[in-house]
Amino acid sequence: MNPLVEVKNLKAGYGNKVILKDVSMLVQPKEIRVVLGGSGCGKSTLLKNIIGLEIPQEGEINILGQRVRWGEEQLASEFMQKIGVLFQNSALLTSLTVGENVGLPIRIHHPQLPQSVIEEIVLSKLGRVGLAHAFDLMPNELSGGMRKRAGLARAIATDPQLLFCDEPSAGLDPVSSQALDELLMELRDSLSISIVIVTHELDSIRTLCDRLTFLSGGYVVFDGTLQEAEAQGPQEVRNFLSRKAEEDQSKASNVQFNLED
Amino acid sequence: MKSQDSEILPERLSPQWLTENMPKFEKQVKASNLNLDCSQLQHLDSLALGCISSLHKTAQSHGHQLKLQGLKRDLQPELAKVVSEKENKTIVNPSLFEVAGEGLVKLWSELRSVLFLLSESIYWSTWGLRKRKTILKGETVKQMILLGSNALPIVALLSFLVGLTLAIQSGLQLSRFGASIYLASGIGISMVTEIGPLMTAIILAGRSGASITAEISTMVVQEELGALHTMAINPLHFLVLPRFWAMSITLPLLTICAAVAGIVAGWAVGVLMFDLSTTIFFKTLIEAVTVDLIYKSIFKSLIFAWIISLIAISKGLQVRGGADAVGRATTSCVVSCIFIIILADAGFSFLFYT
Numbered sequence: 001m002n003p004l005v006e007v008k009n010l011k012a013g014y015g016n017k018v019i020l021k022d023v024s025m026l027v028q029p030k031e032i033r034v035v036l037g038g039s040g041c042g043k044s045t046l047l048k049n050i051i052g053l054e055i056p057q058e059g060e061i062n063i064l065g066q067r068v069r070w071g072e073e074q075l076a077s078e079f080m081q082k083i084g085v086l087f088q089n090s091a092l093l094t095s096l097t098v099g100e101n102v103g104l105p106i107r108i109h110h111p112q113l114p115q116s117v118i119e120e121i122v123l124s125k126l127g128r129v130g131l132a133h134a135f136d137l138m139p140n141e142l143s144g145g146m147r148k149r150a151g152l153a154r155a156i157a158t159d160p161q162l163l164f165c166d167e168p169s170a171g172l173d174p175v176s177s178q179a180l181d182e183l184l185m186e187l188r189d190s191l192s193i194s195i196v197i198v199t200h201e202l203d204s205i206r207t208l209c210d211r212l213t214f215l216s217g218g219y220v221v222f223d224g225t226l227q228e229a230e231a232q233g234p235q236e237v238r239n240f241l242s243r244k245a246e247e248d249q250s251k252a253s254n255v256q257f258n259l260e261d
Numbered sequence: 262m263k264s265q266d267s268e269i270l271p272e273r274l275s276p277q278w279l280t281e282n283m284p285k286f287e288k289q290v291k292a293s294n295l296n297l298d299c300s301q302l303q304h305l306d307s308l309a310l311g312c313i314s315s316l317h318k319t320a321q322s323h324g325h326q327l328k329l330q331g332l333k334r335d336l337q338p339e340l341a342k343v344v345s346e347k348e349n350k351t352i353v354n355p356s357l358f359e360v361a362g363e364g365l366v367k368l369w370s371e372l373r374s375v376l377f378l379l380s381e382s383i384y385w386s387t388w389g390l391r392k393r394k395t396i397l398k399g400e401t402v403k404q405m406i407l408l409g410s411n412a413l414p415i416v417a418l419l420s421f422l423v424g425l426t427l428a429i430q431s432g433l434q435l436s437r438f439g440a441s442i443y444l445a446s447g448i449g450i451s452m453v454t455e456i457g458p459l460m461t462a463i464i465l466a467g468r469s470g471a472s473i474t475a476e477i478s479t480m481v482v483q484e485e486l487g488a489l490h491t492m493a494i495n496p497l498h499f500l501v502l503p504r505f506w507a508m509s510i511t512l513p514l515l516t517i518c519a520a521v522a523g524i525v526a527g528w529a530v531g532v533l534m535f536d537l538s539t540t541i542f543f544k545t546l547i548e549a550v551t552v553d554l555i556y557k558s559i560f561k562s563l564i565f566a567w568i569i570s571l572i573a574i575s576k577g578l579q580v581r582g583g584a585d586a587v588g589r590a591t592t593s594c595v596v597s598c599i600f601i602i603i604l605a606d607a608g609f610s611f612l613f614y615t
Contacts, residue, residue, distance in 0.1 A: 053487050077395075080493030091488035093480070105492040108395045108499075154492075164491075 002065055003028050004162055004194045005050065010059035012042070012049045018057070019045045021218030027162075032188055032195045032208050037215035038240065043198045044166060046215065050196070051085055051164055064161065081109060084155030086165040090147040092139040092154070099135035102126060102154045109158065125153040129183060145176035149183070156187065162194050163187070169201045181207040202241070214240070267298040267330060274302075274309045283312065290320045290327060300331030305339055313340060374575045379567065381497055382505045395494040400503040408469040408504065409511020415468070416461050416515050417522040423456055424448060424523025428530035441535040445542045446549030448527030453550050453558050454614075457520035459606055462565035465512060466598035470573040473504055474594040477577025478587045486578075496578075505570045512566035513559045520558070561609050568605060569598050 005027035013019040019042040027033045035043045048054040050061055052068070061068045063079055092101045103122040106113065126132045129149040139147060148168060155163055168184065169177040181204050188195055197208060205212065205226060212229060214222040214237045222229055222237045229237050268286060271278060289295050295316065302309065313329065320327040332340070355363070385394065432444045477500060480486055489496050524546065531537035576594040580586045 051491055053490060077493040077495075080491060083491070085488070085491040087484050087488060089484060091484040093485050093488070094483065095476070104397075105494070107397060108492070108494050111398060154488075158492075 001029055003062075004064055005033075005196065006060075006062040007046070007050065008060040008062075010046070010049060010061065011057045012045055012054060012059075013057060014045075014054075019218060020049070020215075023059075023215065023218070023220055025213050025220065025223070027194050027196055029194055030188065030192055032184070032197065032210045034205050034209040034212040035196065035198045035215065036200075036205065036212050036240070041215040042218060043215055047164060047166055047196070047198050051083065052080070081105075081158055082160055083162045083164065084158070084160035086148070086151050086155045086163065086168055088167040088170050090139070090151035092147060092150055094139050096139075097135070098126070098131065098137050098139065098142065098150045099123075101139065101150065102157050105154070105158050121157070122153075125157050126150070128156070128187070129153045144171050145173075145180065148172065148176075148180055152180075152183065152187075156191065156193075159191070160193065162196070165195060165197045165199075167199055168197060169199060169204050174203070177201065177204065178207070184208060267296040269298040269300075270302045270309075272301050273304045273306070274312060276308065279308060279312055283315075286312075286316055287319055290316050290325055291323050292325075294326045294328065295320065296328045296330055298330050299333075299336075302332065302336070305336040310340065371575065371579070374579060375571050378497075378501060378571045378575055382501060382567075382571070385498070385502055386506065386509075394498040394502065396498045396502060400499075401506045404503045404507035405511050408465070408472070408507050409515060412465060412468055412511075412515060413518060416464050416519050419464060420452070420457065420460055420519035420522040421526045423460060424452055424526030425530060427451065427456070427523070428527040429534065432530055432535050436535055441531070441537060442541060442545055444527060444531050444535060444537065445545035448531075449524055449546040449550040450554065452520045452523035452527070453554055455606070455610075456523060458516045458558050458562045458565060459602070461512060461516045461519045461562065462569065462602045463599055465508070465515070465566075466569050466602060467595050469508065470569045470598045471591050471595050473570065473573035474577040474591045475587060477574060478580035478590045481578060481580050482583060482587060501574050504574060505567070508566040508570040509563060512569070513562040516558060516562035557609075557613050561606070564605060564609075565602050568601050572598050572601065 003026040005025070007023060007025040010020055010023040011018060012023075019040075023042075023046060025033070025035075025046075035046060037043050045054065049056045050063075064082060066079075068079055092098070093104070096104065099119070099122050102125050103118050106118050106121055110118075123132055123135065126135060129152050131146060131149050131153060134142060134146060134150065139150065142150060152168075163184075165184070168180055172180065184195060184197075185208060187193065195208075197204070199205060209226050211223070211225055213220055214229065214233070216236055222233045224233070226241075230241055233241075268282075268289075286295060286297075297313070297316075313327070317327045329340075385392075428444060428448050431447050432441060435441050435443055435447070480500075486496050489499055528539065528542050531542050532539060573594050576590045576597070580590045
């Protein structure tokens with residue numbers, strides 16, 4: 001199987017500051033790839049370079065078998081229509097309703113479609129994420145979890161083959177976070193898409209991860225499954241995963257304490 | 262308080278103690294080395310840390326030393342951390358040349374951004390007009406209503422009032438020489454060539470320019486532009502072109518409305534206060550206000566529209582930071598727009614009428 005995303009020897013950063021020194025990564029079809037690492041290790045930078053929000057300093061990015069050149073507008077536009085992105089803060093356009101937000105990429109790229117057809121597509125996408133009732137609501141009328149799901153509906157509006165998610169569980173309560181993870185799994189299975197997720201949440205990683213890429217010091221220090229990482233990964237990766245587990249346990253005990261109180 | 266040239270710190274520093282003693286310590290450390298006896302100090306809370314850190318900095322800047330005697334061993338690491346962090350954060354004041362250079366670089370960057378937007382907007386409004394654009398149907402009309410039509414009442418009212426004031430003042434002077442009839446030509450020429458375009462542009466800079474900057478900069482801060490990019494929507498098409506076109510169409514139309522409102526005010530003053538007949542007023546007006554003047558006025562207002570829309574969009578797109586940056590960008594947009602409009606108006610006066 002040909003990989004859907006192929007990152008080769010990527011060097012990236014901001015101005016003179018180099019964040020990613022030499023990063024390579026593959027994403028296979030129908031795979032959920034989790035990008036993990038400490039704060040400031042360049043996870044978001046990697047994501048931004050793959051989706052074209054930043055231009056790589058060196059290296060090569062291939063998406064769906066073709067080399068991406070974000071500087072070439074026409075080519076970039078074609079790629080963009082094949083990918084969906086869920087931003088950390090959802091990035092819904094606050095001046096548009098939820099329905100208009102989800103329908104925006106369809107209205108722009110298929111202006112010949114009748115409004116009634118676009119509305120039906122939007123309703124089906126919103127229905128998938130359990131937000132059909134929110135069609136006419138404004139983004140600021142939604143809760144954090146609902147905004148994430150609306151962002152997800154917009155990300156899958158043009159039936160992408162690849163979905164990128166930046167910290168999807170950030171700022172959500174455990175129940176909403178679990179629901180979103182299950183939704184992502186369901187979308188992967190029903191739409192046969194690949195998903196790249198940048199996250200810190202160990203619960204999410206355990207639910208979602210097929211393979212993980214661990215970044216540190218601008219390099220990939222581990223690439224494999226979660227089980228491999230925990231069993232035979234570098235000490236740094238095992239420490240990271242176990243520390244996160246301890247943190248999560250302490251959080252859980254705090255919650256328990258509060259409840260008992 | 263004093264023991265062997267050392268100032269003794271109490272067990273815990275209270276705000277009152279600091280208020281009483283800090284000025285004295287600062288005076289001492291500016292003049293010579295200062296010894297603080299910390300043997301009684303039990304708590305290194307925020308007040309104590311702030312006091313010691315501040316005295317340490319003052320001593321350093323005056324080439325003196327602050328000596329801490331008898332500080333308990335368990336309090337030392339915390340203090341060392343605060344002091345070293347403070348030292349690392351020492352800011353070197355830039356020289357005048359550096360400030361001027363930085364200002365020039367910033368100005369060039371803003372100018373380049375506006376010129377880029379201008380060239381792109383002109384390209385997509387002319388040669389690229391038939392090319393595919395990622396733009397929502399009806400967006401330009403929506404912007405015309407938001408930025409232009411909704412401003413009509415305030416533009417018309419203010420222009421009417423300015424015309425009224427101008428007519429009264431100039432009519433009183435002209436009537437002293439029996440030349441009230443020239444009120445019509447005076448009001449007509451000033452409203453069409455200067456006050457109409459300038460007033461409208463300044464009102465729209467404050468109203469619509471600020472609104473464009475606030476809207477776009479909020480979108481930048483909330484990553485909405487990134488979202489547009491990932492949906493293969495070109496922000497230049499989606500955000501810039503509808504606003505550029507809307508301003509280019511509505512500002513000249515509003516300028517005509519403003520000139521008409523001012524002239525109506527002048528006519529009312531002429532007829533009611535200076536006994537001019539309506540026929541003579543408009544005959545004199547038509548003779549004075551030539552088609553050439555109207556064309557020049559419309560051309561001026563078109564350039565003002567470009568100035569407002571491009572500066573407002575550029576300021577919005579350049580925002581980095583949070584809510585305060587949005588506020589700063591909006592203020593900066595209004596100030597820059599008004600300044601450039603008045604500068605351009607002076608240039609047009611020189612070009613057209615000298």
